Amino acid sequence: MQQSDPSAQFGRSTVTLEVNGTTRVIEVEARTTLAQALRGPLGLTGTKIACDRGACGACTVWLDGSPVCSCMLLAVGVGHRQVTTIEGLATADELHPVQQAFIDEDAVQCGFCTPGMVMSCAALLNDQPDCQPDDVRAAISGNLCRCGTYPHVLAAMHRLRKDPAP
Amino acid sequence: MMKRFAWTTAESPSAAASAASTICAEAMALTDGATDGAIVMAGGIDLLDLMKEGLLAPARLIGLRDIADFGAIDLERDGARLGAGITLAALAADARIRRRYPALAAAAAGAASPQIRNVATLGGNLLQRPRCWYFRSRHHRCLRRGGVHCFAHDGDNRYHAIFDNRRCAIVHPSTLATVLVALGADVQLTDAAGGSRRLPLEVFLTPPAGDLTRENILQPREILHAVHLPPISEGIRMAHSKRGEKDAFDWPLAEVAVVLDLEPGGRCRDAAVILGAAAPAPHRAVNAARQLVGAVIDEKRATAAAAAAIEDATPLADNGHKLPLFEALVRRTIMAAAQGRLEDSILR
Numbered sequence: 094m095q096q097s098d099p100s101a102q103f104g105r106s107t108v109t110l111e112v113n114g115t116t117r118v119i120e121v122e123a124r125t126t127l128a129q130a131l132r133g134p135l136g137l138t139g140t141k142i143a144c145d146r147g148a149c150g151a152c153t154v155w156l157d158g159s160p161v162c163s164c165m166l167l168a169v170g171v172g173h174r175q176v177t178t179i180e181g182l183a184t185a186d187e188l189h190p191v192q193q194a195f196i197d198e199d200a201v202q203c204g205f206c207t208p209g210m211v212m213s214c215a216a217l218l219n220d221q222p223d224c225q226p227d228d229v230r231a232a233i234s235g236n237l238c239r240c241g242t243y244p245h246v247l248a249a250m251h252r253l254r255k256d257p258a259p
Numbered sequence: 260m261m262k263r264f265a266w267t268t269a270e271s272p273s274a275a276a277s278a279a280s281t282i283c284a285e286a287m288a289l290t291d292g293a294t295d296g297a298i299v300m301a302g303g304i305d306l307l308d309l310m311k312e313g314l315l316a317p318a319r320l321i322g323l324r325d326i327a328d329f330g331a332i333d334l335e336r337d338g339a340r341l342g343a344g345i346t347l348a349a350l351a352a353d354a355r356i357r358r359r360y361p362a363l364a365a366a367a368a369g370a371a372s373p374q375i376r377n378v379a380t381l382g383g384n385l386l387q388r389p390r391c392w393y394f395r396s397r398h399h400r401c402l403r404r405g406g407v408h409c410f411a412h413d414g415d416n417r418y419h420a421i422f423d424n425r426r427c428a429i430v431h432p433s434t435l436a437t438v439l440v441a442l443g444a445d446v447q448l449t450d451a452a453g454g455s456r457r458l459p460l461e462v463f464l465t466p467p468a469g470d471l472t473r474e475n476i477l478q479p480r481e482i483l484h485a486v487h488l489p490p491i492s493e494g495i496r497m498a499h500s501k502r503g504e505k506d507a508f509d510w511p512l513a514e515v516a517v518v519l520d521l522e523p524g525g526r527c528r529d530a531a532v533i534l535g536a537a538a539p540a541p542h543r544a545v546n547a548a549r550q551l552v553g554a555v556i557d558e559k560r561a562t563a564a565a566a567a568a569i570e571d572a573t574p575l576a577d578n579g580h581k582l583p584l585f586e587a588l589v590r591r592t593i594m595a596a597a598q599g600r601l602e603d604s605i606l607r
């Protein structure tokens with residue numbers, strides 16, 4: 094048995110997280126979700142919380158490159174895995190291609206689902222540069238958009254699809 | 260906001276078992292789910308949901324994530340051993356599982372959502388608590404939470420059981436359980452001393468008659484360590500299919516797993532037809548299987564088996580719609596299995 098921290102019995106621990114390529118040390122309660130830690134002590138408010146139950150995808154971030162709902166993970170449970178948030182996609186002077194394509198295809202309405210939607214799309218593009226519309230539909234099947242931007246998201250992803258080598 | 264709790268991690272199944280002084284079902288049968296005890300957490304998808312809803316408040320959670328090889332897949336002779344910590348996504352993506360147990364891979368690939376599948380584990384999926392909305396409501400302390408009343412019987416029971424529903428009418432929530440019971444899987448349980456017991460999943464999912472507060476026989480100080488799949492012989496065919504209100508993000512209204520053992524000439528030697536979202540445990544449609552054994556399976560046989568599958572159903576006021584749904588799904592899943600087509604539930 095490994096006690097994560099001597100004060101764990103009071104529910105507070107010091108947690109080291111790898112976020113967007115940087116090592117961050119924060120103090121959180123055991124009950125703090127990754128989504129709360131990102132938006133609170135880590136100051137990364139691009140990640141949204143809507144349902145807080147794993148049922149909408151607004152809080153989607155990557156853990157070691159795979160999309161997950163950050164509202165359903167404990168910050169203390171993340172361990173050494175790499176966390177990537179929407180803030181980690183763009184470089185200082187260039188948007189991630191998925192972000193640019195969303196702008197070009199008007200795939201944003203109110204924008205609340207958008208960070209999560211972009212994370213799901215960018216993960217698909219990494220895994221499958223030649224993704225077909227059905228792959229996109231499957232990849233965003235865990236992201237609800239109340240504004241109904243889905244066709245625009247598909248159009249944005251269509252722009253980015255690399256045709257498979259002949 | 261969840262109540263405060265302490266967090267520790269375990270590095271071996273026996274260490275986790277030794278720390279697990281209670282289990283979710285035991286704690287939830289107490290009035291407000293508050294317990295001094297420690298409960299293990301795998302992906303946390305169900306556990307955190309119950310805690311956020313104020314239905315469960317353990318003093319301590321024990322993380323299973325650091326257990327070495329807890330998510331390993333080992334092919335043994337012709338069967339397989341699946342570590343309880345494997346994620347649904349990893350199960351769905353494994354080439355060996357897709358080839359040997361396509362219905363299992365399809366069921367894993369179609370459950371919940373991509374983000375959930377990347378975190379949710381096999382063990383947690385089998386042990387998740389039911390979705391009955393009264394059970395999930397802080398304001399309804401029903402039979403399954405140690406109360407004296409089932410609110411579903413005179414309430415809204417559209418998603419409830421059509422078999423074995425006289426007292427508590429939950430449907431078992433696990434998509435993987437439906438397929439794993441059809442495959443004849445065993446579970447391996449490990450205790451604090453490192454000892455193991457192995458028993459059929461179907462038996463594991465049968466709590467003592469009259470005990471409505473749990474869906475399985477997991478004990479405190481015990482860990483679900485692995486699931487063992489039997490070997491696949493030449494004539495085995497399988498399929499899984501489901502229908503729900505949505506294709507993603509939701510538990511199905513009805514699901515069916517069929518495993519057939521066919522002789523070279525096509526005659527059916529053995530058959531398992533298991534209905535999910537139908538009863539408090541995966542429901543073995545014995546009469547449907549009887550229609551298939553000894554016969555060469557064609558559309559007519561499948562139709563007869565489908566009718567037999569629902570003949571002794573006892574639907575409630577609001578869930579009669581499940582009967583035609585199951586009848587169609589049983590027929591189609593039998594045909595899909597017999598023809599070796601995988602009617603998978605991956606999003607189309």
Ligand SMILES: Cc1cc2nc3c(=O)[nH]c(=O)nc-3n(C[C@H](O)[C@H](O)[C@H](O)COP(=O)(O)OP(=O)(O)OC[C@H]3O[C@@H](n4cnc5c(N)ncnc54)[C@H](O)[C@@H]3O)c2cc1C
Nearest residue numbers: 283301302303304305306371379380382383384386434483
């Ligand atoms: C939007 C949404 C849709 C969903 N749709 C589906 C669906 O279609 N089909 C389906 O089957 N599920 C569905 N689910 C449920 C989800 O698959 C389960 O909640 C998940 O699999 C639980 O796994 P976990 O590892 O997160 O378990 P946890 O939440 O960590 O644990 C669940 C329970 O099991 C116990 N436990 C976990 N592992 C062990 C172990 N090894 N030994 C002993 N005890 C253990 C825990 O103490 C707890 O009581 C859905 C969930 C969401 C949020």
Ligand code: SF4
Nearest residue numbers: 391393401409427428
């Ligand atoms: S069906 Fe079962 S879980 Fe739902 S209210 Fe009735 S007793 Fe409770």
Ligand code: FES
Nearest residue numbers: 143145149150164
């Ligand atoms: S906020 Fe996490 S899934 Fe909805």
Ligand code: FES
Nearest residue numbers: 204206238239240
């Ligand atoms: S843009 Fe408004 S929810 Fe998707």
